[in-house]
Structure formats: C-alpha cells, structure tokens
Amino acid sequence: MIAHALQAMRAIVGREVAKFSRQTGRLVSALVRPLLWLAVFAAGFRNVFGLAIAEPYDTYIPYDLYIAPGLIGMVLLFNGMQSSLAMVYDREMGLMRLLLTAPLPRPWILFCKLTATAVLSLAQAGAFVVIAALLGTSLPVLGPQTPHVLLAAVSAALMLGALGLLLSVHIRQLENFAGTMNFVIFPMYFMSTALYPLWKLEESGAGWVWQIARFNPFTHAVEWMRYAMYGKDPGLSPWIVLGTLALCFFVASWGYDPQRGFGALTKRGGGPA
Template identity: 60%
Template structure:
C-alpha cells in the first residue's frame, strides 16, 4: 500500500509540476471555452430558443445552458492532452521506466488517469469562477456536488485518451487521432444544444447523440450543478469509464508485442 501511494503521489506531483510550469497550457485551456461563452453564445442566443426542461425550472439564457458543455470541453481536451504526454513519454523512454515499476500495471495507468483528471478539474473550476464573474452562476452547493461528477467525467475522457495512446506509435499521429475523436464527441452531444433541438433537425443525429457517452457526462454535470441526480447519465458515464479503462489496460498489456515495441 505504501509503494502504491508513493507512486500515486509521485505521478500526481510530476503532472502538477508539468502543468503549473506551463502557464500557456492553463491560458489555452480557458481561452477556448471563453470564446464560446463570450462570443458564440451571443450569436446563438437569438437563434436557439430553449424550452423549460430538466434540471431547469424556468427559462434560462443560452450562456447558462452551455456552461456545463464547456466544462465538458475543458475535461475532454485536457484528457486528450494528458494522454498525449504518454506518447511523448514513450518516445523519450520515460514510459518504459514507468511500466517496469514493481507495481501492477493497472495501478500505474490509474495513477496517470487520476493525475490528469485532477488537473482537468482544476481547470474546470477556474472556468466556473470566470463564468460566475461574467454572470453565469449556480447554487453554492452545486459547485460542491459537481466535483465528483466532474471527476468521473474526467476519468471517462482520460481513460479513452489512454486507450487511444496505446494504438499510436508516433507523437505527430496522435494529433490527428485526437481531432478525429474530440470534435465528433463534442459536437454530437448536448454540450451546445439540447437534444430536443437535435431531434427536430434529424432523428438519426439525435440517436447518435444519445449513444455518445460524452452527452451523458455533460448531462450528469448539468444536473449536479443544480443539486439534482440524473441516474441514467451518471450510469452511462460510469459504464464508459469501466469500458475505456478496460481498453486502455488491454492496449498496454505487456503480452502484446506491439506495446512492447512502442514502450
């Protein structure tokens, strides 16, 4: 247990030093959702009327609606960027040292996942603070209730990123894989527009959004900010965490020759 906790602390400390040592990374993580909040939301406000649907009990502004989706965006991009460091560590040889440590491989990958998720949650709360200054705020205890849901959502996208990183041999190839995953997951979800709006446009797109685990992560977070529970959304998100982590462990299985060559 002592060795396991030491490994967790060491990996979290390494990720924290790497993150706080790159101020541009925090700025870049916040600029993207802020552009959506301050610029695009102003244009979409008139075009996208919002009905009263759960968890809302009255009409809301479009800015209020998209903040949970933008939190999901932050977690999604951070999860993929954290996984990008795995590919970089593999090229530098650091991955070999990590995976040969005298600890179970699942624990080492979980430590990497936890460290990346905590960094993502820090960025998400920083964005929530800026949104509150802008005028988009939530119940005080909603910020507390959102923490475990954000952590689960960060685990989901982080585990997906780790699974994808096991299939990529070179650093430059991972950027293309990231874009292939990030943009469909984000835009084919309820992050920017409610599902009933998507159903009006296309029943097929609505069905695709419904099977997208990122949709359920955003909805679980949306409900949590209002101190409400969405069992379906939370269950799907947890199921996706288990599935993606299983794929990650399989991808980094030492018995697979391709992984040994890449590590």
C-alpha cells in the same frame, strides 16, 4: 505494499502537477477556447436559440447558462486528450518504459497517471467556472448539491482521461494526434448535448445526429453535471459514465500489457517493457 502504492501515486501526480505549473501557456490555452465560446458564440446565438423549459430547468434560461456545463465538459475532454499526447511523448522518450517497470501492478501505475490527468482537468475546470462567473455566467455549483456536482465532475474527468489513456495505446507517433482531434474530439463534442438539447436535435429532423448524441458517453457526462447542478435525478447518465470509465481503463490496461495486449507498444523501441 499499500504505503508504497500511495507513495507512487503521490510521486506521479506531483510530477504532473509540477510540470503543469511551469506551463502557464497550457492553462491559458485550455481556458481561452471555452471562454471564447462563452463570450462570443453564446452571445451571438443568445437570441437565435430559443430554449423551452425542460429538465433540469424550472424556468427559461439564457443560452450561455445552458452551454456552460458543456464548456466544462470541453475543458475535461481536451485535457483528457492532451494526456494521451503526453503519454505518447513519454513513450517515445522512453519515460514510460522506466515507469511501467516499477515494482507495482501495471494497472495501478496507469491509474496513477489517470488520477494525475483528472486532477489537472478539475483544476482547469474550476478556473473556468470562476472566470465564467466573473463574466456574468454563474453556475449553481455551491450549495447542498455541491457533493453531487463534484462527483459528476470527477467521474467525467476520469472517464475522459481513461479514453485518452486508451487512445494512447493506438497513437504510435505524435504526428497522429491531429487525426485524433479530427476523428475523436470534435465528433464527440459536437454530437452531444454540450451545445443544444437532445429534444432540439430530434425536433430539427437531425435523426442520425440525435441517435449518436443519445449514445455518446460525453453527452451523459455533460448531462450528469448539468442535472447535478440543479439537484435533479440524472437518470442513467452516471451508470453510462462509470461503465465507460471502467471499460476504457480495462482495455487500456490490457493494451499496455505486452504479454496480453495489442502488441503495438512492444513493436516500438519506446514501448513499455
């Protein structure tokens, strides 16, 4: 049974990796967005945003170095949401019906899809880190802190992939994905510490944005990676990320179960059996 489950994981992850390897434009588009922010936005605001010495930094840092972990989070976030689009497409084409009728527990099949999403997310994030270093923004990812950085990045990729999995339960048509971009991705990214520290939000008087950013799981994913790179204690961020991962995956698994779930999938011809 275990061998069968691992074989299914290899097959699903291998299929997604093979499909991604044939989509060169997908990798390019995934990297262009954060690299534009790094090369243009960070350069333009380098002398506008003054960053005081604050945890996890021990000295003043340039703005591009501050937003780089947030841009890694952007790569993970957009690929996690892209996975929800792929899930909706597979459901409409009937592929999810075939996949979910496999003689394996449904949560395991979904976890295999989630693992495939995380693998692709981490590959794209790794490519971004390399190109950013070539552009002059070198992140401290190598050293004694590397295992902690990898743990933070993997956990963030899984959490955002689980969020995409949860959204795919509710997105019934491909046309609705644009609404997801407007109401999920952009608020989650901009109301976080990806672009500016929490203390700066509070200091500027943006109280409601500060409160949202404090409870935004994406904030804690970015902060966990940021603190891990400098070998500092990330506080409660790992627990919030892992808790959000478990909650999103549990609710998504429940939603994909036609016997107990939301029932939205079984009302469409392309939903799981």
